[in-house]
Amino acid sequence: MGRKLLTEHINVEGIDTFDVYRKHGGYRSVEKALKTMTPDEVVEEVKKSGLRGRGGAGFPTGMKWSFLAKPEGVPRYLVCNADESEPGTFKDRQLMSKLPHLLIEGMIAGSYALGARTSYIYIRGELLYVLRILEKAIAEAYAAGFLGENILGSGYSLDLHVHPGAGAYICGEETALLESLEGKRGNPRNKPPFPAVQGLYARPTVVNNVETIAAVPVIVNEGGDEYAKIGVGKSTGTKLISACGHLNKPGIYEIELGVPVEEFIYSDEYCGGIWKGRDLKAVVAGGSSVPILPKELILKTAAGENRLMTYESLSDGGFITGTMLGSGGFIAMDETTCIVKNTWNFSRFYHHESCGQCSPCREGTGWLEKVLHRLEHGHGSMHDIDLIVSVAKQIEGNTICPLGEAAAWPVSAAVRHFRHEFEWHVTNPKEATAPGAAYRGAPVLA
Amino acid sequence: MAKITFDGIEVEVPDGTTILNAARQIGGGVVPPAMCYYTPLKGTGGKCRACLVRVAAGSAKDPRPMPKLVASCITTVQDGMVVENTTSQQVMDVRKGIVEMLLINHPLDCPVCDQAGECDLQDFAFEHGVSTTRYEEERRTFEKIDIGPLIQLHMTRCILCYRCVYTADQLTPERVHGVLGRGDASEIGTYIENIIDNEFSGNVIDVCPVGALTDKTFRFKQRVWFTKPVNAHRECENEKCCGKVTLWYKGKDVLRVTARKDQYGEVKEWICNTCRFDKKETADWVLEGPAHINRASVIAQNHYELPVVNPQVILDLPESTTRELERNPPLRLGGING
Numbered sequence: 001m002g003r004k005l006l007t008e009h010i011n012v013e014g015i016d017t018f019d020v021y022r023k024h025g026g027y028r029s030v031e032k033a034l035k036t037m038t039p040d041e042v043v044e045e046v047k048k049s050g051l052r053g054r055g056g057a058g059f060p061t062g063m064k065w066s067f068l069a070k071p072e073g074v075p076r077y078l079v080c081n082a083d084e085s086e087p088g089t090f091k092d093r094q095l096m097s098k099l100p101h102l103l104i105e106g107m108i109a110g111s112y113a114l115g116a117r118t119s120y121i122y123i124r125g126e127l128l129y130v131l132r133i134l135e136k137a138i139a140e141a142y143a144a145g146f147l148g149e150n151i152l153g154s155g156y157s158l159d160l161h162v163h164p165g166a167g168a169y170i171c172g173e174e175t176a177l178l179e180s181l182e183g184k185r186g187n188p189r190n191k192p193p194f195p196a197v198q199g200l201y202a203r204p205t206v207v208n209n210v211e212t213i214a215a216v217p218v219i220v221n222e223g224g225d226e227y228a229k230i231g232v233g234k235s236t237g238t239k240l241i242s243a244c245g246h247l248n249k250p251g252i253y254e255i256e257l258g259v260p261v262e263e264f265i266y267s268d269e270y271c272g273g274i275w276k277g278r279d280l281k282a283v284v285a286g287g288s289s290v291p292i293l294p295k296e297l298i299l300k301t302a303a304g305e306n307r308l309m310t311y312e313s314l315s316d317g318g319f320i321t322g323t324m325l326g327s328g329g330f331i332a333m334d335e336t337t338c339i340v341k342n343t344w345n346f347s348r349f350y351h352h353e354s355c356g357q358c359s360p361c362r363e364g365t366g367w368l369e370k371v372l373h374r375l376e377h378g379h380g381s382m383h384d385i386d387l388i389v390s391v392a393k394q395i396e397g398n399t400i401c402p403l404g405e406a407a408a409w410p411v412s413a414a415v416r417h418f419r420h421e422f423e424w425h426v427t428n429p430k431e432a433t434a435p436g437a438a439y440r441g442a443p444v445l446a
Numbered sequence: 447m448a449k450i451t452f453d454g455i456e457v458e459v460p461d462g463t464t465i466l467n468a469a470r471q472i473g474g475g476v477v478p479p480a481m482c483y484y485t486p487l488k489g490t491g492g493k494c495r496a497c498l499v500r501v502a503a504g505s506a507k508d509p510r511p512m513p514k515l516v517a518s519c520i521t522t523v524q525d526g527m528v529v530e531n532t533t534s535q536q537v538m539d540v541r542k543g544i545v546e547m548l549l550i551n552h553p554l555d556c557p558v559c560d561q562a563g564e565c566d567l568q569d570f571a572f573e574h575g576v577s578t579t580r581y582e583e584e585r586r587t588f589e590k591i592d593i594g595p596l597i598q599l600h601m602t603r604c605i606l607c608y609r610c611v612y613t614a615d616q617l618t619p620e621r622v623h624g625v626l627g628r629g630d631a632s633e634i635g636t637y638i639e640n641i642i643d644n645e646f647s648g649n650v651i652d653v654c655p656v657g658a659l660t661d662k663t664f665r666f667k668q669r670v671w672f673t674k675p676v677n678a679h680r681e682c683e684n685e686k687c688c689g690k691v692t693l694w695y696k697g698k699d700v701l702r703v704t705a706r707k708d709q710y711g712e713v714k715e716w717i718c719n720t721c722r723f724d725k726k727e728t729a730d731w732v733l734e735g736p737a738h739i740n741r742a743s744v745i746a747q748n749h750y751e752l753p754v755v756n757p758q759v760i761l762d763l764p765e766s767t768t769r770e771l772e773r774n775p776p777l778r779l780g781g782i783n784g
Contacts, residue, residue: 185624190491190492354628354629355628355629355632356627357606357608358492358494359496359544359548360543360547362630362632363548363550363551363630365629366551367581394540394543394547398495398514400492400493
């Protein structure tokens with residue numbers, strides 16, 4: 001059993017209240033940071049820890065923090081991205097609703113490190129009950145003197161606000177999030193300037209995922225070097241994986257990075273294998289936007305090595321034979337899954353969620369969805385399969401924000417690895433459109 | 447000052463200039479097309495992706511190429527930057543794709559569209575697109591909406607460039623005009639079905655690159671290539687109005703009044719609704735002479751003015767560049783202003 005750094009006390013009764021959380025060692029990192037460390041020392045520890053952004057991109061957090069512009073006399077902000085809405089990812093919701101004080105503790109330590117006097121948690125609009133939990137926890141933290149003026153007599157003051165979104169996936173993109181937080185339409189901004197220079201209210205801003213911020217207290221308490229000992233290579237620490245799909249034990253697992261994918265799927269400690277004794281067909285390893293991989297490639301890399309749950313191992317082979325760790329939304333699909341239907345479903349989501357600002361994404365996502373709908377319902381042609389690959393390629397890399405890529409990658413990967421299923425829909429439309437139909441033939445490896 | 451190489455042509459521009467504006471200083475066929483960027487409006491650009499270019503070298507200090515194509519209208523130049531536009535096959539292919547994307551939900555019925563002949567999308571598709579479509583599905587359609595008595599909005603033709611939104615936002619004090627909805631269901635609208643009641647509202651017609659916003663006093667009166675553009679001015683009582691316009695004549699009648707557009711279709715000085723909609727008599731104006739129309743435009747087929755060749759642009763180039771040009775002429779240099 002791996003170490004649990006974030007979720008060790010998640011099942012303790014009343015851990016969402018300040019008193020119980022404090023009894024279990026909560027807010028130690030705030031005391032340590034504010035009383036014994038300078039802000040730069042905190043940043044240094046985070047750098048040493050090798051912590052990487054848990055929201056999907058995996059950018060080193062310490063580096064992001066050190067990029068923050070620090071002009072004199074200008075406020076800076078730390079914004080927590082709690083707009084978790086990637087299909088397949090549901091880790092932040094659980095973390096916030098069970099351990100609200102962990103996030104608040106991380107926000108205080110992080111804000112102190114960055115010199116922010118006001119910080120925001122931008123939470124997904126649908127998570128209204130979590131918003132209430134957080135607001136209650138914040139009120140408790142204010143009452144206990146961990147927020148507000150002159151925290152613990154250190155002279156450092158911080159105000160923390162929670163702000164709900166209005167239900168748009170695109171507001172999880174950091175610049176769209178900032179626009180939305182400013183009260184505008186949630187359209188992603190053109191970059192540069194990056195938020196580290198001009199973010200919220202055109203001030204230097206760091207936007208971090210909930211899980212990233214929740215890891216900060218651990219790093220402050222135990223030290224960056226200690227944290228970096230967990231994991232493999234540049235993938236340090238623990239990661240929450242929200243496993244779902246056709247698994248015996250779906251749920252949220254905190255794993256030490258470096259667990260083999262095979263062990264994660266089949267061992268009883270984690271997901272306990274594929275349900276109903278069926279065979280695994282494919283896995284989407286990091287939330288719906290990362291490329292789908294067939295069983296053979298998710299368990300072993302193209303070179304025949306065991307694939308591990310790390311940023312590097314999962315992306316081994318690039319997008320030809322690899323994928324990404326992403327946000328940790330691990331979707332397993334058994335042999336009864338129709339990949340075409342699944343791809344259409346993902347595509348429908350991105351069509352619905354495109355903000356409509358830039359033309360390739362606005363028009364392309366709709367086009368993809370319509371052609372996939374046609375293929376799935378048995379009206380497609382062989383030409384359509386090439387068409388969706390071509391349209392996906394026209395979107396990829398040519399958009400303002402990564403939503404275009406998120407819409408294109410699953411489609412091109414599905415065709416790359418499961419072209420035979422698309423062709424089966426074209427050649428056997430009657431069979432393929434029967435309820436619950438899925439291609440059961442031998443997989444054809446690209 | 448920053449020196450950049452654009453399609454093999456060196457040009458020196460002030461720091462902070464965008465790649466697109468640097469290319470416009472060179473002029474001619476190397477200039478990337480722009481469907482959403484509009485120089486006088488703050489915040490425009492980056493949306494249509496028509497002006498994507500490849501940066502082969504980021505700067506003299508860091509000569510690595512940029513990983514993705516960048517929107518030239520919002521990316522500022524760095525000293526030593528090397529940019530490829532017409533010289534990059536990748537850029538040309540992507541641009542073809544952008545035309546296709548812009549056209550999949552745009553009706554292909556130019557013959558019945560009032561904007562035909564002066565439509566940026568028509569030009570863009572003609573220059574960079576292909577003549578077939580791969581899109582078989584139904585296109586999105588909307589009902590026509592009257593935004594007040596003078597302007598008609600037909601969302602079906604809109605390419606969501608946001609120019610009118612910025613115009614309404616920056617020229618008029620109270621914002622009632624914006625984008626509603628999301629993705630390909632988003633539409634330009636007023637809150638809620640309000641009319642735009644403002645002295646400068648007519649400018650949204652001029653900035654619209656397609657036939658989505660049209661002048662109701664001119665709609666379907668005449669095909670634009672049968673009218674004759676004449677520059678004129680008057681002393682306008684409105685302080686913010688420049689009073690410099692183009693009158694569009696058919697015979698002796700002024701059918702339409704618009705603000706003056708430069709060679710990139712941009713209005714640099716705005717006019718008020720009184721000048722635009724109410725002053726349609728020759729007696730209201732001091733005539734200046736035929737307005738310049740690009741030789742390639744269908745409107746110019748009636749030869750209102752002699753073709754103008756502006757050699758000054760070439761003469762102003764540094765000698766090394768002209769030598770390079772002689773050896774290696776870029777595409778359609780003859781298109782300069784002619």
